Amino acid sequence: MQLPPQMRLTTQRQIILEELEKVTSHPTANEVYDMVRKRLPRIGLGTVYRNLELMAETGIILKLEVGGTQKRFDATIAPHYHIRCVSCGKVDDIDIPVMAEIDKTAAEISQYQVLGHHIEFSGVCWSCSNPTEEEETLVN
Amino acid sequence: MQLPPQMRLTTQRQIILEELEKVTSHPTANEVYDMVRKRLPRIGLGTVYRNLELMAETGIILKLEVGGTQKRFDATIAPHYHIRCVSCGKVDDIDIPVMAEIDKTAAEISQYQVLGHHIEFSGVCWSCSNPTEEEETLVN
DNA sequence: TTATGTGCAAAACATTTGCAGGAGT
DNA sequence: ACTCCTGCAAATGTTTTGCACATAA
Numbered sequence: 163m164q165l166p167p168q169m170r171l172t173t174q175r176q177i178i179l180e181e182l183e184k185v186t187s188h189p190t191a192n193e194v195y196d197m198v199r200k201r202l203p204r205i206g207l208g209t210v211y212r213n214l215e216l217m218a219e220t221g222i223i224l225k226l227e228v229g230g231t232q233k234r235f236d237a238t239i240a241p242h243y244h245i246r247c248v249s250c251g252k253v254d255d256i257d258i259p260v261m262a263e264i265d266k267t268a269a270e271i272s273q274y275q276v277l278g279h280h281i282e283f284s285g286v287c288w289s290c291s292n293p294t295e296e297e298e299t300l301v302n
Numbered sequence: 303m304q305l306p307p308q309m310r311l312t313t314q315r316q317i318i319l320e321e322l323e324k325v326t327s328h329p330t331a332n333e334v335y336d337m338v339r340k341r342l343p344r345i346g347l348g349t350v351y352r353n354l355e356l357m358a359e360t361g362i363i364l365k366l367e368v369g370g371t372q373k374r375f376d377a378t379i380a381p382h383y384h385i386r387c388v389s390c391g392k393v394d395d396i397d398i399p400v401m402a403e404i405d406k407t408a409a410e411i412s413q414y415q416v417l418g419h420h421i422e423f424s425g426v427c428w429s430c431s432n433p434t435e436e437e438e439t440l441v442n
Numbered sequence: 443t444t445a446t447g448t449g450c451a452a453a454a455c456a457t458t459t460g461c462a463g464g465a466g467t
Numbered sequence: 468a469c470t471c472c473t474g475c476a477a478a479t480g481t482t483t484t485g486c487a488c489a490t491a492a
Binding site for chain 2: 470471472473474475476481482
C-alpha cells in the first residue's frame with residue numbers, strides 16, 4: 163500500500179483495504195464495517211469512514227458518488243463505468259470502453275477545468291426482474 | 303402542468319414548480335425551500351421534499367443523483383449531461399450530444415434491463431479557479 | 443517519545459414520516 | 468363531503484467529529 167509520509171500503516175487500514183479488495187460489489191461504508199468487524203470486532207464505524215475517505219483522497223481506492231443514499235467504495239481504481247439497479251440499489255461494473263476524449267470536448271465547451279467524468283447506467287438487475295417466490299411474497 | 307388523476311393542483315405545487323422553472327442552477331431541496339418560502343412563508347420543508355419527489359416520479363421534473371451529499375432538481379427534463387465543481391458543489395448543464403445508443407450496448411453486455419444513463423463531468427468552475435481577493439482571504 | 447490513529451458517543455446533516463387540521467374537487 | 472395535502476415535529480439514516488486513550492514509527 164503506497165502511503166503518503168506521516169500516514170501510518172495500522173491494522174485497521176490493512177484490514178479495511180484487504181476486505182475491500184476481496185469483493186467486487188462496491189460496498190457502502192456500513193457494509194465494509196460489517197466485513198471488517200468479523201476480523202476486528204472492536205473497530206469503530208468512524209474509523210471505517212475516516213480511512214475509506216483517506217484512502218479515496220490518496221487514490222488507493224475509489225469513492226463512488228452514484229445515485230442512491232449512500233456512497234460506495236471500490237478497490238479497482240482503473241477508470242470504468244457502473245450500472246445501478248433502481249430496485250435494489252446494487253452497483254455493478256459495466257464493461258463499456260472508457261471515452262477519455264470527451265473530457266477534452268467538455269473542457270472546450272465549458273468554463274470548467276475538467277478533471278474527468280463518470281457514466282452511470284440505471285436499470286433493473288436480473289434478480290429484481292426475476293424474483294423468486296419467497297421474494298415475491300416479501301414484496302406483497 | 304400535466305398531473306395524474308387524483309393528484310391535486312395545490313398552491314404549494316404550483317409555486318414549487320414555478321420557482322424551479324425560474325432557475326437553471328439545479329437547486330437542492332433546501333434551496334428550493336428557501337426560494338419558495340419567500341412567497342409562501344409557512345410552507346414546510348417536508349412539503350417541498352414530498353412534492354419534488356412526486357413531480358420527479360411523475361416526470362414533470364428531474365431528480366439529479368449527482369455527487370455530493372444532496373440531491374438536486376431540474377425543471378429541464380430533456381436528456382442532457384452535467385458538470386459538477388468539486389470545490390463548491392455547483393452543478394451546470396454541459397452541452398455534449400446525448401449518446402442514446404450506448405444504452406443498447408449496455409443492455410447487450412449486462413444482465414440488466416437498461417433504463418438509461420447519465421454522464422457527470424467533474425472539474426473546477428471558473429469562480430473557484432479565479433477567486434477574488436476577499437474569497438482568498440476567507441479560505442485562509 | 444510523540445504525533446498520529448482509534449473507539450466511543452454525540453453531533454451534524456439530509457431526508458422521511460405520523461398525525462391532526464386544512465383545502466381542492 | 469370526501470379525499471388528498473399540508474405544516475409541524477419527531478424519527479430515521481448516513482456521515483462527521485471531539486476527546487481521552489492507544490499505538491506506530
